[in-house]
Amino acid sequence: MSKNINLYILVMFAVTYLVRALPITLIRRKIRSPFLKSFLYYVPYVTLAVMTFPAIIESTQTPYSGIMALAAGIVAAWFGASLFQVASLCCVVVLIAEFIIV
């Protein structure tokens, strides 16, 4: 059983790594197509936004604390807070909010 699990882990690793390694090792040139360049420029913003919401309100004990963390994070980032500051602020907001509502 235990040896079996190691095999599963190995397969998981091989596939996960290949997915990450193939594009970056095979695409060596600058992409010239204006469409593809624009597409790739927007990819991170869309991907990260899609991953943030609604996941942020589903990961906390109550959606309200997640919403508050989202709002606080947006405001702080808008006014130039650093990565670490925004991340910690979101955590603190959830901690305080859940002490009050949960």
Added chain:
Amino acid sequence: MDQRDNTSHSRNAGAFREGFKDGIPIGLGYFAVAFALGVAARSAGLSPLQGFAASILCLASAGEYAGFTVIAAAAPLYEMALISFIINARYLLMSTAVSQKLSSDTHPVHRFGIAYFITDEIFAIETRQKGYLNPFYTYGAGAFAAPMWAAGTALGILVGNMMPVRLVSALSVALFGMFLAVIIPPARKERVILVLIPASFAASYAFSRLPYLRDLSSGNRIILLTVILSGAAAILFPHPSDEDAGTEAGEEAV
């Protein structure tokens, strides 16, 4: 020649330090999330060492979680391969995006190295880097974040549910906070991004609620929405590429 070598060496060291600094909030967030992942790994029958190995090798939250459910179900190995591919397919897009941030004289070895560290969060901070990406920035970020991820998983398996729920809940938003710190500041300067972010929030919410669409795995939802929304934005608002030219010229001047 010597001179040049020295400067590039110190530049790499600087990039590593900067990456390490940016990797600290990632590592802390990872630790909390990995802890929860460890609980799932424990019920799938993994030992702490196996959990550590799985996490240090794969660095993938959703991917590993799905993998552990495959192990728990004792499903055939090809299912593990298939599910790992589908859930992690978003990394194909990220990997392509990062390939465009590398200067053409980046050594091939670094491409394999950077590939290992393509996670949602490290990709996020790489996006913020101006001009070309220095591979050592990525290594710096991973040097703290990756071991924290693996240690969190192992600890989750070891001590299970002993961490207070409140703390897990609070720490779980750290990673989302980081994403916000990456995507919001550019929205201030660029109107397209300012519109694109709420549009992405709304579409993502709709996809998680509407019949049929809500049955998509979160990995597939991310891919589908990324392709649709980035594609639409690219057609409607082609991004002027003079900015790239500017940074390239700047790179050469340095």
